[in-house]
Amino acid sequence: MANCSHDCSTCSASCGTRNKNSFIKPINKNASVKRVVAVASGKGGVGKSLVTSLLAVRARAMGQRVGILDADITGPSIPKAFGVKELARGTDGAILPVETKSGIKLMSMNALLEHENDPVVWRGSLIAGAATQFWTDVEWGDLDIMFIDMPPGTGDVPLTVFQSIPLSGAVVVSTPQDLVEMIVGKAVNMANMMQIPLLGLVENMSYFVCPDCGKAHEIFGPSRIGELKDKFGFPACARMPLSYEMRELVDGGLIERADTDPLAPVFAEIEKSRTIEKWEG
Secondary structure, X not given: OOOOOOOHHHOOOOOOXXXXXXXXXXXXXXXXXXXXXXXXXXXXXXXXXHHHHHHHHHHHHOOOOEEEEEOOOOOOOXXXXXXXXXXXXXXXXXXXXXXXXXXXXXEOHHHOOOOOOOOOOOOHHHHHHHHHHHHHOEOOEEEEEEEEEOOOOOOHHHHHHHHHOOOOEEEEEEOOOOOHHHHHHHHHHHHHHOOOOEEEEEEOOOOEEOOOOOOXXXXXXXXXXXXXXXXXXXXXXXXXXXXXXXXXXXXXXXXHHOOOHHHHHHHHHHHOOOOOOXXXX
């Protein structure tokens, strides 16, 4: 490739000289995970944390051992959704994740901050390093599945996560707006460049059901999820409603009570994704 610096750690291009496995970091020695699924988007504000949380809740309700790695270091919201306020504890050379009421293990920057409103004013390399340390330095135990709540966009942290953690696949989150094709396209192209399988597309805030008449209204415009599913080759898709009840559950830290049925098609595809039996650094 022209102008190649031969430093693959700073490059997202896919070329013949790249060996993705050479960048994979081993999970903590006291942890094992069968599946790892990233929840990503080409922009912020589309509901990645909500989708991550609901997928984890669904997996846990089915009896699976579940973890959430909150890689959105500067904008962590996972603990709030689950009502988790305690801080993570440390052991000799490792960090213990906090747990939700139903037993979902999670690690988030807010589990390390004395006050949840304290800002993380770090440069990109430090932020990316913190996300990786949640993988290498946390004693997750034995998990059937881990969901990674990705930060928005295609910058340092998403690139580092895609390179450093062996992923079973990625779920892309979007909203029904005119620029959605560009947003989804960015996330899809990055996943393809990094050889990450696409597992599903979730259209959040897809419609609103009127509590009085029961009619569904597409407030942000007609859904394009079917069109995007076909164009980008997603094996499954799901539409999430705009819901006042969901807002109350998230704000109240009660997301484990939420209805996860709208995500059933995508979750079914996740269960068919590849498992990873051995981690290689």
